[in-house]
Amino acid sequence: MCQLLGMNCNTPTDITFSFDGFRRRGGLTDHHTDGFGIAFFEGKGVRVFRDNRPGASSPMAESISQYQIKSLNVIAHIRKATRGDVNLENTHPFIRELWGENWVFAHNGTVEGVGVCEECHYQPIGTTDSEAAFCRIVSELKEMYPAKPSEKEIFDAVVKVTERIAEHGVFNFILSNGHFMIARCTTNLHYVCRKAPFGKALRDDDVSIDFSQYTQITDKVTVITTQPLTKNENWIKMKNGGYVFFKDGDVLYEIEGMLPEAKPHV
Amino acid sequence: MCQLLGMNCNTPTDITFSFDGFRRRGGLTDHHTDGFGIAFFEGKGVRVFRDNRPGASSPMAESISQYQIKSLNVIAHIRKATRGDVNLENTHPFIRELWGENWVFAHNGTVEGVGVCEECHYQPIGTTDSEAAFCRIVSELKEMYPAKPSEKEIFDAVVKVTERIAEHGVFNFILSNGHFMIARCTTNLHYVCRKAPFGKALRDDDVSIDFSQYTQITDKVTVITTQPLTKNENWIKMKNGGYVFFKDGDVLYEIEGMLPEAKPHV
Numbered sequence: 001m002c003q004l005l006g007m008n009c010n011t012p013t014d015i016t017f018s019f020d021g022f023r024r025r026g027g028l029t030d031h032h033t034d035g036f037g038i039a040f041f042e043g044k045g046v047r048v049f050r051d052n053r054p055g056a057s058s059p060m061a062e063s064i065s066q067y068q069i070k071s072l073n074v075i076a077h078i079r080k081a082t083r084g085d086v087n088l089e090n091t092h093p094f095i096r097e098l099w100g101e102n103w104v105f106a107h108n109g110t111v112e113g114v115g116v117c118e119e120c121h122y123q124p125i126g127t128t129d130s131e132a133a134f135c136r137i138v139s140e141l142k143e144m145y146p147a148k149p150s151e152k153e154i155f156d157a158v159v160k161v162t163e164r165i166a167e168h169g170v171f172n173f174i175l176s177n178g179h180f181m182i183a184r185c186t187t188n189l190h191y192v193c194r195k196a197p198f199g200k201a202l203r204d205d206d207v208s209i210d211f212s213q214y215t216q217i218t219d220k221v222t223v224i225t226t227q228p229l230t231k232n233e234n235w236i237k238m239k240n241g242g243y244v245f246f247k248d249g250d251v252l253y254e255i256e257g258m259l260p261e262a263k264p265h266v
Numbered sequence: 267m268c269q270l271l272g273m274n275c276n277t278p279t280d281i282t283f284s285f286d287g288f289r290r291r292g293g294l295t296d297h298h299t300d301g302f303g304i305a306f307f308e309g310k311g312v313r314v315f316r317d318n319r320p321g322a323s324s325p326m327a328e329s330i331s332q333y334q335i336k337s338l339n340v341i342a343h344i345r346k347a348t349r350g351d352v353n354l355e356n357t358h359p360f361i362r363e364l365w366g367e368n369w370v371f372a373h374n375g376t377v378e379g380v381g382v383c384e385e386c387h388y389q390p391i392g393t394t395d396s397e398a399a400f401c402r403i404v405s406e407l408k409e410m411y412p413a414k415p416s417e418k419e420i421f422d423a424v425v426k427v428t429e430r431i432a433e434h435g436v437f438n439f440i441l442s443n444g445h446f447m448i449a450r451c452t453t454n455l456h457y458v459c460r461k462a463p464f465g466k467a468l469r470d471d472d473v474s475i476d477f478s479q480y481t482q483i484t485d486k487v488t489v490i491t492t493q494p495l496t497k498n499e500n501w502i503k504m505k506n507g508g509y510v511f512f513k514d515g516d517v518l519y520e521i522e523g524m525l526p527e528a529k530p531h532v
Contacts, residue, residue: 044391045354050313063329088311089368097362100389121387121408123366125310142387 002092002108004189005076006174006224008181010248012070013221014214015040021203021229023061025078034086036061038076039093039104040069041178046102050091054078073176077106089126096122098138099148101177105134108226109170109186130173133165137175151180155245155253158182166241174224180247183224185238185257191224192235193249201230220249268358268374270455271304271342272440272490274447276514278336279487280480281306287469287495289327291344300352302327304342305359305370306335307444312368316357320344339442343372355392362388364404365414367443371400374492375436375452396439399431403441417446421511421519424448432507440490446513449490451504451523457490458501459515467496486515 005022007015023036036058037050047069051058077092084090093106107130114132116124120139124131140161145153158175162184165171170186183189194201196219198211215221224246228235238244242257271288273281289302302324303316313335317324343358350356359372373396380398382390386405390397406427411419424441428450431437436452449455460467462485464477481487490512494501504510508523 042354045316045357047316047354048314050311059333067325088308088313091311097389097391100391102391118413123363125363125366125368147384 002077002079003226004106004108004172004174004224005074005226006176006181006183007071007074007221008176008224008246008249009072009219009221010250011216011219012072013219014068014070015074015076016065016068017201017203017207017209018223018225018229019076020065021205021207022076022225023078024205034079035091036076036078037091037093037106038064038074039095040071041073041102041104041176042069042071044101044178046095046104046178048093048095048104050088052086052088052091073178073181075104075106075174075176075181077108084126084128087126090128090131092130094131094134096134096138098142098177101148101179103138103175103177105130105137105173105175107133108172108188111165111169111171113168114165129169133171136165137161151245151247152253155182155243159243159255163241172226180245180252181224183238183244183246185242186240188226189224189238189242190226190228190235191222191238191244191246192228192230192233193251194221194223194233195219195249200232202232203230204228222246222249222251268343268345269492270372270374270438270440270490271340271492272442272447272449273337273340273487274442274490274512274515275338275485275487276516277482277485278338279485280334280336281340281342282331282334283467283469283473283475284489284491284495285342286331287471287473288342288491289344290471300345301357302342302344303357303359303372304330304340305361306337307339307368307370307442308335308337310367310444312361312370312444314359314361314370316354318352318354318357339444339447341370341372341440341442341447343374350392350394353392356394356397358396360397360400362400362404364408364443367414367445369404369441369443371396371403371439371441373399374438374454377431377435377437379434380431395435399437402431403427417511417513418519421448421509425509425521429507438492446511446518447490449504449510449512451508452506454492455490455504455508456492456494456501457488457504457510457512458494458496458499459517460487460489460499461485461515466498468498469496470494488512488515488517
């Protein structure tokens with residue numbers, strides 16, 4: 001199994017504090033050692049860094065931490081391979097252009113039987129179930145809406161398409177087009193919305209940060225992750241079948257889902 | 267105007283020597299200061315680094331040189347903006363998935379009137395003529411061949427599609443899917459095929475390298491670039507309308523083209 005990290009904000013924010021705690025799980029504090037990837041949106045563009053070495057010891061992850069890139073939307077992933085070889089093309093996050101935008105996707109879990117749809121426009125490059133599922137999502141969105149619809153229509157369409165895929169396994173994912181972020185939970189996904197008054201956060205490796213020193217009173221920063229990264233914040237655990245649509249660091253739409261125990265195949 | 271750099275080899279090769287000379291033109295030895303980008307194929311995957319700072323002084327370009335990534339196919343670009351703002355989404359090379367492969371494209375020159383084709387599947391994310399042209403190419407290839415055809419058919423199709431675009435301006439480009447590389451010239455594109463017996467090369471900034479120390483006798487490395495990077499090698503200048511299809515460091519197919527003076531609108 002893998003771990004996910006997402007950030008959605010109303011002001012360009014440096015994810016280093018969260019990313020450093022997160023990537024330690026790739027080989028140091030946990031066993032997700034089959035590569036990592038991170039995508040930073042910058043305007044309509046996106047910077048993606050991937051490595052098939054463990055996040056904790058990858059020199060590329062080290063450089064990224066040093067760059068302190070600020071972004072409104074970030075998706076990161078550390079991988080414990082369950083399907084597909086350990087190589088660059090199988091490393092999350094995956095990207096496709098949809099409606100003239102970069103769409104970025106990362107998945108935790110395994111979904112069975114999402115075969116390659118040969119007549120679909122978007123084809124997987126690697127061999128993971130995750131990329132095959134992502135190609136289904138963007139293919140179906142494009143087919144339903146040849147031109148980009150409203151955000152609410154996109155949210156509803158993503159729910160419709162992904163609920164079918166989620167019937168075939170564990171489908172925790174984060175998806176973004178650089179304007180908003182959609183999170184979907186089967187088993188484990190937590191989020192925290194940081195806003196004023198900002199306080200101190202204590203990471204699980206006991207590194208602390210005082211957000212009030214780095215923020216304006218109007219800032220809103222949401223962090224989404226498989227397991228909470230800090231010990232003293234109010235992380236909300238998403239339920240099975242739950243969806244959240246984040247924009248500008250806030251929850252815009254939500255489907256609560258059921259308790260994780262409620263679905264037999266989880 | 268921008269500058270292009272491509273490398274196509276039969277063994278994974280470190281492009282640092284060429285890239286270091288090339289990126290000096292982004293702000294040091296020349297005036298291409300509006301960003302740079304480089305894509306390294308690794309298996310079916312591709313690593314892309316882009317920066318909207320000058321190639322010569324970008325810390326990202328510096329890290330890339332230090333990484334000494336080895337690859338069979340590399341495309342790099344330094345930008346002097348003629349169309350489109352200086353930002354990340356307008357920075358070459360551009361990438362799209364076609365037939366389950368990463369297709370990478372970089373362009374030097376300006377092509378007028380390549381409007382956005384709204385019914386085409388591939389849509390530009392930024393505002394450059396280059397990305398609009400690339401979206402036309404991949405859209406038409408996909409329409410002509412829903413499934414991937416032979417390499418010769420791909421070459422012929424690329425020639426057919428791009429000859430039409432080239433009627434509208436200066437269209438020097440390099441295109442690769444990680445298996446082969448196609449170069450097309452209107453005004454300036456040169457290449458050199460390095461193979462045994464390997465000798466010393468002297469870069470235009472007087473840095474030299476002895477390739478015989480880094481190569482095997484079977485190695486073949488072709489470097490394609492806007493202007494020759496070394497003073498003492500046999501760079502072949504491509505002609506207007508010329509196309510070369512490189513594979514494993516060798517020329518596989520070629521259309522010679524005419525002298526650059528022969529076409530009125532160049």
